[in-house]
Amino acid sequence: MDDLFPLDAPYERVSVLLPLPLDGAYDYKADPAWGLERGAVVEVPLGRRRLIGVVLGPGGDDVAEDKLRGVIRAFDVPPLPGTVLDLVDWVAGWTLAARGSVLRMAISSPGALEPPPATQVLTAVPEAAWPPNVRMTPARRRALAALADGPALEPRDLAREAGIGPAVIKSMLEAGLLERHDLAPPPPFAAPDPDRAGHDLTGEQAAAAEALRQAVADRAFAVTALDGVTGSGKTEVYFEAIAAALAAGRQALVLLPEIALSAQWLERFEARFGTAPAVWHSDLKPGVRRRTWRAVAEGTARVLVGARSALFLPFAELGLIVVDEEHEPAYKQEDGVAYQARDMAVVRAHLESVPVVLVSATPSLETLENVRSGRYRALHLHARPGSAVLPTVELIDMRRDRPERGRFLAPGLVRAMRQTLDEGEQALLFLNRRGYAPLTLCRACGHRLECPNCTAWLVEHRLLGRLQCHHCGYSGRMPKACPSCEAEDSFVASGPGVERLAEEVLSRFPDARFQIASSDTILGPDQAAEFVRAVNAREIDVIVGTQIVAKGHHFPWLTLVGVVDADLGLAGGDLRAGERTYQMLHQVAGRAGRAERPGRVLLQTHVPENPVMAALAAGDRERFLEYETEQRRAAGMPPFGRLAGLVVSAPDAERADLAARAIARAAPRIDGVAVLGPAPAPLALLRGRHRRRLLVKARKDVNLQRVLRDWLSPIKLENAVRLTIDVDPYSFL
Structure with missing residues (x-):
């Protein structure tokens, strides 16, 4: 070329x-x-x-x-x-990703680079300027009359008002009766009003809001952890910081972990500022995505709320960053460039010399350790405003209060649900497991249906009539005969998912109106908004939901939360299993009793003596954090040590093994660095590729990126073999 x-x-x-x-x-x-x-x-x-x-x-x-x-x-x-x-360079250096791969996230909307098309409007040419002997028809007279006293009109609007077709307009332009003008498109986003009155704040909220307003006024880098119990008004407090940024002529960025499911947050923002913010997430239509990227770059989008990728948008006048639910694992991107958006938000705030607010009712251990060491400051909200109080939390020992055979709700939880429904209030049953059943097996020979592409069981989705793999997306129908023993109609569901739980609700409470709330049933912002509306209108009595209902929602009539399998997240040996389980259960418990009606939370568990369960029942967060901190410190695990995960993948097991062993043999022998593995990854087969995993553990004072770069850069792998590096891994699959 x-x-x-x-x-x-x-x-x-x-x-x-x-x-x-x-x-x-x-x-x-x-x-x-x-x-x-x-x-x-x-x-x-x-x-x-x-x-x-x-x-x-x-x-x-x-x-x-x-x-x-x-x-x-x-x-x-x-x-x-x-x-x-600078952020591109920093992220690339931290994650060991190629700079070009990070840059792709910053110019993720190529269509935004072209200026938006102008709007064409038509006006009437004054009669004195008409060409001689122009022919005037009734249709042309109607068009001129429509333009005589009003503003310029777009062609389609003129056609509608005058009752004419496009051919008439074209002939009038050619005859010199009409003139065409190009108008620049209006700004795509209205400016939020920082002076619009917000909620009356309690004394504790007002003090926290004033501290954040001062941080914005200082125009300097500072990290504040806004730590408040569920329902304590953290959102209203940081709205005041956004108002301060707007009043100072600056832009604000708010990161949310589930942007497509944030209908209530958007409603609260519009009520506070009089207009909706710009939004950024993967479900945006291309046209909206183009307009939003350009509006951010030009400074006409004053507030943007987005998923983690919004961090790389080219803000013209950034004055504040807020990371809501900062503890959420969803902020860690694991495909492509493996980065932690919460941590990179702190980096961008430092580069921009602006404050960043990390918001959570259950802050991550990393954030709490930074507060303890003095790198971050903390603001605390200890109570819910008004008459609302925190819910009571009770443990149901499943070893004693067992469900009936083939059922999953313990008698104690069933009684509590019946009482709640009899009083006209709402209940939430929480089970973080999509579909009907997590495992399908043959009752004749015990064969388990497994994904052909992954080391994972197929999940039955009975509403869709399909078996699905939640790792690679494989989908198929239930076979008529067992592929192992050829027994027909021998498959049985093992364990519950939310669909099976809803089946039990229907059986036990046939008059209750229920809805399954999972990523399979609520697909995007519009359906999320309708779900929220239906719950608030009391058109739903029982919510059967996964983690998408665990945070952020405010349902005044929801007074009972039942956690069906509170032990679910504790299995698997994940570094953060205890912390994640505590955060998840604390957040879902916080959905109960957020208005004047008191809330109650029942946790079904087989290990009530577990520190997570004991801390939740006692309402003693500090006890759990002290235990978790000591466990991590003793093991030298984050935030008291550093980790990196290396995954070698290949089309066949032999090549994966050979490459992984070669990498392990070249591992450095450095004081403070240990290399574990290689070993088959828990998902040893994923999307048809065989995977081997190594784990690098280092003291906190070790420059882990330099160690990895010096070790791995000289190694040449064949084209079919891939090496993925995840610094500070969150998933160990």
Whole structure:
């Protein structure tokens, strides 16, 4: 492909980073008149392709002039801020990902680089300027009459008001009776009003809000952990910090872990600021995504709420970052660039010299350790406002209060549900397991139905009539005969999912109106908003839900929460199993009794003596945190040590084994660093690839990234073998 830039013209060299899995940039020649500065977004040739890239600065001199290709064009869009490019470098260095792979997240909407199309409107030409002998028809007279006293109209609006067709409008333009004008499109987002009155704050809330307002006014980097019990008004408090940023002419970014399911949060924002914020998540339609990216870059989107990828948007005037539910594992991206959005939000706030607020009722151990060491400050909200009080938490010992055979609700929980429904209140049954049953086996021979692509059992989804793998997405119908013993109609469901639990609710409480709330039944923001509306309108008596109902929702008539399998998250030996289970159960318990009606929480458990269960029942968070802290410190585990996960994958087991052993043999022998493995990963087969895992454990003072880079960079793997590096892993599958 010939370059459009004339190669013999005066030029300057520029270094351009491309959104490819490459660490280095390429040099190109560009017209000096373009004035390409750092962050300019350009189109350049690469082989036979044209790619979008970002200028990093002047090019080098290691490429001969006759080898240089020219920049094709510069896009009419604000340059990416230097802080975004610095963030790209920082994330790449921390995660050991290629810089180009990180850059892809910052220019994730290529369509936004083109200016939005202008709106075309029509006006009538004054009669004095009409051409001579113009023919006037009734249709043309109606069109002129429609434009006589009103504003300019778009062609479709004129056609509707005058009762004419496109051909009439076209002929009037050609005859000189109408003029066409281009209007710039209006701003896609209305400006939130920081002066609009919010909720009356309690003394404790007002003090916390004032501290956050001062942090915004200081225009300096600071990390604040906003630690408050569920229902204590944390959102209303940080809304005041957003108002302060808006009043100071700055933008605000709010990260939420489940943006597609945040209907109530968006309603509360609009009630406080008079308009909805800009939103960023993977379900956005392409047109909305383009307008939002450009509005952020141009500064017309003043507040944006988004999922973790929103962290890489090119804010023009960022003044505040809020990470809500900062403890959520959803902030860790594990595919592609493996980064922790909460931690990278702190990095971006540091680069931008702005405050960041980490919000949670159950802060992560990492955040609490940073508070303890003085790196972060903490603000505490100890009580729910008004007459609302925290719910009581009781343990149901499943060894003594056993469900009936083939049932999953203990008699004590059934009695509590019946009382709740008789009093006209709502109940939530929580089970963090999608589908009907997690395992399907043959009653004749014991064969278990397994995914053909993964080391995972197939989950029955009876509502869909399918067996599904929740790891690779494989889906198939239930076989008529067992593939092992060929017995027909011999398969039986083992264990409950939310669909099977709903079946029991229907059997026990046939008059109760219930809804399953999981990622299989609530698909995106519109359905989430309808679910919230139905619960608040008391059209639902019993919610049977997974983790998507565990946080953020405020349902005034929900007074009973029953956790069907409180022990579920404790299995598997995960580093954070205890912490995650405590956080999850504490959050779901916080859905009960958020208004004047007191709440009650029942946890079904086989190990009531477990420290997690004991702390939840006693309402003693500090007891659990002290226990968990000591366990982690003694083992040298995060946040008191460092980890990195290495996963080697290949199309066959032999190649995976050979590559993993070669990597292990090259492992460094350094004081403070231990390499464990290789061993088959818990998911030894995933999406058809065989996987072997190594775990690197290091003291906190070890530069783990340097160790990994020096160790792994010289190793050459065959093309079919992949090595994935996860610094600070959250998943050990």
